[in-house]
Amino acid sequence: MRVFLVFLFCWSLGAQEFNKEFFKKERALHWSYQDPVNSPVANAGNSWAQNKIDEYVLDLQKKHKLTPSEIASKETLIRRAYFSLVGLNPTYDQVERFLLDNNPKAYENLIDELLASPRYGERWARHWLDVSRYADTRGYNFTSSSKFPFAYTYRDYVIRAFNSDKPYDQFIIEQLAADKIKLKNKQDLAALGFLTIGERFLGHIHEIVNDRIDVTTQAFLGMTVACARCHDHKVDPIPTADYYSLYGVFRSFTEPKMEELPVIGESSDKELYKKYLAKKEELTKDLKDKQLEVYEKARKEWPQAASGVIDYIGLQHVDKKPKFRDSKDRPQRRGLVNMLKNYIHGKGGKNDPFYALLHHTNHAGNDKHIAKWAQDHINKKETPKSLKEALQKASPKNRKDVYKVYSDLALKVYEAKDKNQYADIRDALFGKTFDELYSKVSHGAVVERDERNMLRKLENKIVDHMAKDGAPPRAMVIYDSKKPFNPYIFNRGKAGDRGPKVKRRFPQIISKSMSHEEFKNGSGRLELAQAIADKKNPLTARVMVNRVWQWHFGEGLVSTPSNFGKLGLPPTNPALLDHLAIWFMENNWSLKKLHKYIMTSSTYMQSSKIRPQMQASDGANKYLWRMNIHRLDWETLRDTLVQSTGTLKHILGGNAKDVMGFHKENYRSVYGYLDREKLPSALNSFDFPSALVTCEARVKTIVPQQGLYLMNSSLVTESAKALSAQLGAIGNVKDRIRFIFKEALSRYPSEKELKRCVDFINDNAAKFDYRRPTYEYGVAKVIDGQLKDFKRFDHFSGARWQIGKKFPSKDYQFASRTERGGHPGRTFPVVDRVTMYFDAKISLDGTLKHFKKNGDGVFASLWINGQKVKSWHSHKSTTKTVSETFDVKAGDLIDIIVEPGKSDNSDGYEWSKVLTFTKDGFSQEHDFNAKFSSQQGAGGKQFSVWDALVQVMFMSNEFLYVD
Amino acid sequence: MMDNLINRRNFLNRAGMGMGMLGLSSLVDGAEKRDNPLKARSPHLKSKAKRVIHIFANGGASQMDTFDPKPLLKKYAGKKLPVHYKTERETGGAFPSPFEFKKYGESGMEISELFSELGQHADDLCVVRSMHTNVPNHEPSLMMLNCGDAILPRPSMGSWINYGLGSENDNLPGFIAMCPGGVPIKGGANWRSAFLPGVFQGTHIDTKHTSIDRLIENIRNPRLTRKAQRAQMDLLQEFNEAHLAKREGERELQSRIHNYELAYKMQMEATDAFDIEKEPEHIRKMYGDSFQNRQCLIARRLVERGVRFIQLYHGAGQPWDNHDEIEKGHRRLAGESSQGIAALITDLKQRGLLDETLIVWGGEFGRTPTVELPKPGTNAGKQNGRDHNHLGFTMWMCGGGVKGGTVYGQTDEFGFKAVDKRVHIHDLHATILHLLGLDHEELTYRYSGRDFRLTDVEGYVVNDILA
Structure with missing residues (x-):
């Protein structure tokens, strides 16, 4: 069955011969391969027509x-x-x-x-970024950072290109081959991001090349060449040979390491740049230090590892059964194992005074000459003395003996306490060979897993740092490889299954008037770009x-x-x-x-x-008898929302920004950070493309998640609050409503709308009008069963709320509140105080932990208006602190406190706790440890009826649709 | 667009699944402009299963310690096995299972003490012991099991199924992936829709949270009472109606009005679906209180509400990945989940839902019958765990039209490699789709000039396990 399917896939165009005749016929059959022509107009002169x-x-x-x-x-x-x-x-x-x-x-x-307007480039760049599958990450990357810190330079290039009205043919050529042409502006080197910002498929080269073929042919030519990867295109005249022609072009590249990417401009800010450099140096030094540490450890272990390797290759050679897996207790350093194996086996080993005998032994098919070779080796002048002695002593008769001599010797070197012992071969083992090998292998291969993870973390820090403000912009370039890859067909798309050779050249179907000769200039990337941008290309x-x-x-x-x-x-x-x-x-x-x-x-x-x-x-409006209505896409929706609040800040590109929440200053969505592995769910619900592959057109859906987002998300509600906050001085209700219409919808309300809004405000004000509770931390006193004298912590140390700068303080001892818990003073309980501004039901849920055996533990309790309603105790234990539900009214105080017992000795505690407020179908939670660093002052209004009215504007179809 | 929807609906009606599409119409209104990929489908499959619960033992559970007893390992304990295959890391001699197996049910199915609670359901289980996949690494194997390709960004099985069948519930997402404490490795890629429309993507829910607000984004307005929000919605809808009146016939605007009401209702419904406090005490007790058990109970509530595809990950990262201390580890992991799984089967059966719900259990691969050798940084120098094994492992299915009391396929006598009636992940996918009434060769989506399938060019239905 499987075989049959494969057969079916290959069958497609049959045993078609792709000769000139074939393409000529095909061009005649399909419209898009024919040159565009200016047809005469039948209905000229109609007054409706403007052009x-x-x-x-x-x-x-x-x-x-x-x-x-x-x-x-x-x-x-x-x-x-x-x-x-x-x-x-x-x-x-x-x-x-x-x-x-x-x-x-x-x-x-x-x-x-x-x-x-510069805003034009921002809008149209985003369209093109859909096509070019733009994202700021490379896709899943094991434990390494997946960030592309400089993807933004490509995004900025596209914005500039649109704003400067770069001719489209030039735009094509730069995106495919900016490295191969003379640029007026070196910033334009960033155009190559078109190729390089795609997913990297964990480094699988065939997938990377395929991604570039796919995006290039779809974006510019409207051709699905990637379909011809495993077989001739099933429908279009694209033989698999043409796929591999392009494969050759895109495979012939090298890519500089991140830190070697060309700098194409200056850092936006000198101070930040200095800071950036200093930090980078620090991080680089950390990495180098650790690398050195690993190097030294590996070097020290090397003879021992080498002994294992020698055993391994010996046994493998003689017994034909690899048993390296059983070489217990010896460090393996697998990367070096292969390197050493190859070294011994190859030229290096042959000419190495120490390894030469091993080299020959390794090449020998039997034991016939071993004794003689060993003797020859002993006789050689350059053979190290220790090896001579060992060989003399063992007088090896067969290959096994030779391996044993080497292996034992290596171990002895490792175990020798005296550095001078085996000085003559120490160098062969420790020095030259090791360093030579070490410099050749990547860290991934040579270091052990835990070492690698440690180094990865440090490397990631540097990558992340390069994405921070202050770093100078770099272009994500590729260059032609020295020798271009000469492509051949991979039968059925399998790299191991080599088919006939093909030339690097332009897809043959495209135009009889274009050349299909082999590309001559390096990879041919520039010639490909020029052919795409050629006016003869239909x-x-x-x-x-x-x-x-x-x-x-x-x-x-x-x-x-x-x-x-x-x-x-x-x-x-x-x-x-x-x-x-x-x-x-x-x-x-x-x-x-x-x-x-x-x-x-x-x-x-x-x-x-x-x-x-x-x-x-014509319901689908195929013949354009009207304009279609448009729903705002995600970016326009968000941009116009924040625009209405007056908080939209215009910038000229730069590092990716957080555009998901509502901030004091908000940037346009095109500057938002995009992780192709995990797009924010709001983007998914609003049909933003996945960035995994090129997107020709966004799907258009209407799903409840969109409604929920507009009704409940913090972006929309905060925007509403931000706009209604500007009502401030306007006293008259009607004027306020007019202001809201004007700012949100750029028009004034009709009389009918005005009246309806006035009614809405009057009828519903009470439903909205309540204030958020306030949260404070401090100390108090318990006197006669009453909680009194609350005093707010007035100093935040960065880790701890306390009273005054000095800690422990004379008056309040260790009384303090940390992110997870705190410590009471000798007679002062630590208090988390909540002030209510609306009626609700409350309940507490949490876990209290006390750690030390000393002392008598801590006593926790919940108070409402100075009266204890619930208490718990914890002494070197973990206690669940769950309360029943209580009714509270506006103005009530809720205190959640921790008291010492008779002693405050060892009274440090942790208490994770969440207070839930329930009111008429909605419920809010307050996690006391979550927003720890800011105590909140007087509670603002939760969401006033005015906020609600603004939000209605933002949710309305008038706002969401353009006629 | 409308044409496409109608065609699709016709197809599904003919297939006897008409109701399934009602949800979809609201989901993909105006979505696809291309040829309807379902148009030419042969509608001859009859199906029992309507939805799937995939319990994912992520990290890779050991077959020798759960559903594939290998007594011969005892004989070879500590010694080299006559067969040895390369897996991700080095392994040494045979490692007999520290767990006891017993026979259950009329079928006499052997199950280890780890899942003894499943014994009562032995005659409903269909255990496939001959699973295999391509590589012994987590990431590609997760992708293979979830998306049908180890490397390329393909849509997940849950997205395909929702694309094929639509949703039965307007107010809930059709594909929900639950994972307590975070996300499995590869995160959102596990439930992505890739080139399928974004609406088919799975909704991830961190079930460590008990509060609904943290379970589903934007499901509640934290600052408005229902009454206040209703008043606001009423005003909104009046404006929208007036706006529409000037644009008569504009269907999309109409849908948007309708959709706000759906969203409003969804706030209640979703809250309700995830609120297991609404279950009577004896039901909650039957399931047990761990995150994994609670997930099973939530899954049942979602199944009742018509959610099409539900995935239950054991936990963030790869919890079943016991390279060392497998005895302790597997005991704990099974302990956290077995009660809930058994209860889920009992519960669905009692409610008459087991026939139309397919439960699938397993990891992205299995584990080696040989012990993993100690290496720094991997298994803390201990020698009491197992390495990844893609060559042979076990998954089981239950309900949804599979033949209960069946053991299908075999690994070799040590459990190293599937040798008899081998079932690749592609075959599993083909079978799951078949059980849902979808022909895996016909369920295609045209993207980039080609018709894509969950099973690519592979896969066949394992007919022997169909009831």
């Missing part, structure tokens, strides 16, 4: 009895243009200005203005204009943008696609010009309103 795009669109509409929609309102147009080009919302003022601008060129000017321009179309309309003219092969879908409007491709090339591959051309068409500017008749005949 040629519209005429091609009208042609097809007419054919299908459809009519276009009217031009959308100016309010719609400005929001649409902002969404399309910069991924942000126009502010109320920007909308106003545009509405009042009567210049007939107002819309065109708006587009120019947006194209000139795919490249089509693929890119289609992507741009998709990012404007939500759907491409070809709705499989990375697959223009036979399994992809044909263009809905081939004449338009061809026209755009030709136009794009004629306009020097300028994306900004292309945007403007598309966006000033009536097709783009028309309304998205559904007309039932049109909807009935």
Whole structure:
């Protein structure tokens, strides 16, 4: 069955001969392999049409009895243009200005203005990063760091490329071969990240190369060449030979180590840079010290290990049965074992005065000459004296004897107390050979597992440090290998199964007018890039204009943008696609010009309103009789949210940032840290691509997780609070509502909306209006069964809350609160105090630990308004501290205290505890040890009715959708 | 898009699983634009199993100490075995199991004392003793078992199954992976959807937490009462309705309105599903109180609610990986989980759910019959554990249309290598899909110009273990 399947897979195009005739025939059969042509327009001169795009669109509409929609309102147009080009919302003022601008060129000017904004590059770079499977990590990497500290330089390159309107052909060439061309700006070396920021598959070279073939051919050519890895492409005219042609190109590379990647700019900040350097030096020294330590240990153990190795290869050679696994008690250093084996066996051993005899013995097929060789070796002048003596004494007759002599000698050297003993061969064992071998093997092979783990940790620290602020930017480059890899077909994709040789060259199906000669310049990467960017190539321009179309309309003219092969879908409007491709090339591959051309068409500017008749005949809007509505993608959603709060901070690239929470200053999502192994779940729920592979189009889902995120996540609720915090001085309820509409939706409410919002505020204020409890740590006194004189700890040492700077203090002794527990004073219990601002039910859950036998342990208790309601005791034991449920009211004090007994001797304790508040269907937890370093002052409002109103704006379909 | 959904639904209706799709329509509204990969599927498979609980002994449980008795190891104790294979690390002489085996049930199935609680279910278990996988390393083997490929980023089995069958519950994710204390090695890769739509990805839940807020992200608003949130939602929906009124016929906006209500309800339902305090005392007692046992009880509550694929990892990292102290280690690990597993089977049976629920137990590989030799940094210099073994190991299945009381396949007389009726992970996948009514060769997704499968170009259904 299995054999049959493999057969099926290979069968595909049959025993096809891939000759010129075949490709000629294939080119004639499929549209995307033919050159684009400018077709005549049947319906020129229609008043709706503003440019040629519209005429091609009208042609097809007419054919299908459809009519276009009217031009959308100016309010719609400005929001649409902002969404399309910069991924942000126009502010109320920007909308106003545009509405009042009567210049007939107002819309065109708006587009120019947006194209000139640095925000444009940020928006469009993110589209391209979907295609180039961008992430800041390399995928699972055992115990090593998986970070790519410099992936960001590629992201910044893409942003710059869009902002500077880099011609697309240049953009292609730089991303594939920036190392092989003269660059005006050395920063552009970072373009090679296109190839290098992909997953690394634990270093599996065939997978790495495959990933690069896959992304290159899909991204630029709309071809799925990777399908031809194990067999000729099942449908498209891509023989497996063409896959291996590209394999040869992408396999012929070397990659510098992280710390040797070329620096392409200066650190953003001089002070930070200094700090960075100092820390790096420190970390590097740590690593070097440890490496030296390991080296010395390995060196010391070496003769002993060598003795084991000699036994091993001896036995293996003579008995044919490796028994190295039984060489008990001898350190193995397996990396060196192989090295030594090869050394002895090879040229080094042959010429080594110490190992020469072993070398010959190892090559011998029988014992015939052993005695003579041994004698010869004894007679040689350069043979070390100790070895001569040992050989004389043993007078070896067979190979086994020789191995034994060497092995025993090595052990003796190891065991010798006196360094001068065996001085003559000590060098052979300790010195030259060892150092020579050690320098050749990687640490992974030579060190023991625990040593390796230790070194890994230190190496990881350096990698992580290189991703910190202050580090100068570096380009993730590759270079051509000295000798290019001459590819051959791997039969069925299996590297071990060698098939016929192939040339490094361009896929043969692409254009009769292009060369398919063997690449001559090194790996051929530059020639490949140039061939892709060649105007004669019928795919490249089509693929890119289609992507741009998709990012404007939500759907491409070809709705499989990375697959223009036979399994992809044909263009809905081939004449338009061809026209755009030709136009794009004629306009020097300028994306900004292309945007403007598309966006000033009536097709783009028309309304998205559904007309039932049109909807009935073309529900999918294949023929563009209206604009599609767009849901904000994840980045636009988050960016506009924080934009509304006024906390969006614009930066010019740099290290990856945390963009998942709400901060005082928030950066655009494109700058967020992306771990391809674990994307934040919010990104998954909002259809962000996986970054494991190139993404041609995001899937569009509506799942409850999206709703939950908008309803409950801290980003949305904090954003709501941040905006409503700005209401401050505005007293009038209606004005407040107007302000909220203006900031969140860039418009004022209608009278009806205003009234509804006023009602909402009036009717519901009470439901929201309660304050968060406050949490404090301190000491108090228990007097007559009452808890009195609470005094808050006023000093935080970095590890401990206490009173005053001095510790232990004269007045309060050891009284203190640490992250996990604390220590009471002699007469002062340690108190965790909670002040309630709303009615609730509370319960405590936790574990109290006391460690020492001395003294009488600690006494813990729960108090409400100065009255003890529950108590526990722990003395060198662990006690579960679980309370029943109690009712508390706004204004109540909850104290959770630890008292000493008769003595405070050895009263250090740990107490992990969580207080749960339950109220009408919701419950909150407070973990006293979690946010330890900040005591919270007066409790702010939890979530006011105003916060809730702002959040409604953020959750509304008006906010989430663009018409 | 609608066309695709309808086609898909037709297919599933014809297959007698119509209900399964209702959830999916909300999940993938507008999702796929490509050819419907389910369109051409032959709908002839009848199935009993509707969902899967995969109890993952991550780290690799030893077959010789659990379900594959090898008395001959005693004879060779400490001595070299006549057969020896290379595994990840060096191993020495034979290491007889320190655990007693007993026969159970009418089938006389042999089970070690570690899982004696499962004895009562012997006649429902189908033990496959001839499992094998490709390499003796955790990461690739986890990927193989979860995603069908050791190295390449492929979708996980749970994602495939949800893609194939959809979800039966709008208010809960269709694929839930539970693991107390963190994540298994390789983390999220174990339940990724890769190139399948992100909605099919598993939702990871750290069951060390008992509070629902920490179990599922954003499941509750920590600052709003229900009443307050309802008032807020009412206002929102009014705005959305008014917005929609101006955009008549815009289905997506309509779905979004509907979806907010789903999300609102999900807050209650999910809270309820994970709240085992709602179970009567005798049920909680039957399962036991360890994290692993509690997970089993949660799994039953999720199964009742129609969650399609549930994975229960024993713990973070690789807990079953006993390179040393295997006697202590395995005793503890089995002790933590066996009561819950037995209770789960009993409970599902009592509720008439066992037939439609497939339980799968096992690790990413097994362990060697030989003792692992001491090495610094690995097994603390001790010589009382076993190394990884990908050549032969045991997994068992129960319920969901497998033949109970069956022992299928054999390892050699020492348990080193599967020799009779060998079952590769691909075959296991094919069989699990088959039990769910999915043909593993037909369940495909077109990505990057090719139709991908969970089983790639391999795998066949193990027909002999089907009831």
